[in-house]
Amino acid sequence: MLHVPVMTAEALDHLRPEQGGLFVDCTVGLGGHARALLEAGATRLIGLDRDPDALARARDTLAPWSDRVELVHADYRTIADVLDARRIERVDGALADLGVSSMQFDAPGRGFSFQRDEPLDMRMDRTSGETAADLVAQSTERDLADAIFKYGEERFSRRIARAIVDARRGAPIDTTGRLAAIVRRVIPRRGHMRIDPATRTFQALRIWVNRELEGLDRFLETAALRLRAGARLVVITFHSIEDRIVKHTFRALEHAAPPRLRVLTKKPMTPGDEEVERNSRARSAKLRAAERV
Secondary structure: OOOOOOOHHHHHHHHOHHHOOEEEEOOOOOOHHHHHHHHHOOOEEEEEEOOHHHHHHHHHHOHHHHHHEEEEEOOHHHHHHHHHHOOOOOEEEEEEEOOOOHHHHHOOOOOOOOOOOOEOOOOOOOOOOOOHHHHHHHOOHHHHHHHHHHHHOOOOHHHHHHHHHHHHOOOOOOEHHHHHHHHHHHOOOOOOOOOOOOHHHHHHHHHHHHOOOOOHHHHHHHHHHOEEEEEEEEEEEOOHHHHHHHHHHHHHHHOOOOOOEEEOOOOOEOOOHHHHHHOHHHOOOEEEEEEEO
16 A cells, blocks of 8 residues: 655745754654655654554665664654653654544544444544544434534534434444444435435544544643754645644744744645646645744
8 A cells, every 4th residue: 555645845845854853743654755854864653543554564664774764653643752762852843633544534444434344433543532433423413513514614514413413323333334324324416416315424433433623722832832942743634624733833833922833834735736646635734834933
């Protein structure tokens, strides 16, 4: 399975690993960005991920630099704890790619995609937490509708939530195929629709299951404070809700008294046409960068 990290050149341009130093890949995934940082000159790298399967793949990817790499099974929001445990005060750069990896989408049994009928899981860390099936089974109609609207920006959220509650009375909604079929039945299909009607609902459930937006602003603040002066933080997002949080948090840190960051990307960078042609999943990526002052 080929893993193609998104906007690698743009991330390297901002992080400047050729100057050496300690970098933290807060969402190391399969190790694509981390490998690029090490190849470009990073002296040492700490990689965090809450998905043990991804860490195992990253360990293989980064094996040539094993003496300079430490991989940690941890949520990126615990970056302060990870650094404190190693008595590290400041780092020379940090990267967070907040997208779901190709491996997670494509691996059988993970439940992120409706392309196959499989258990409705969606947990990035399968060792803990509720599955998407649990949330679908236990949540009220109102909570389902609110989550699908908030995290999926789905205008038919209330109709979908009602259909889910009606359907679960008859039989559990515990597979991706069953959930996708329910959503498709209640969303009117139009000829110009570019995405599957179930896409936004699946996105919303994934974000909800993994609490992807909880604490993102606090993570950005913490990561910024652990940068040495002149070091940079790069964040890659894949939907508008995350991008807004990054934008507003960077702006708040820039206008704090005293300022904590200098924003380097007044507007988000997006992948070029060639990258999107090579990797269609890059299409929705946005990159923002800021420098510690």
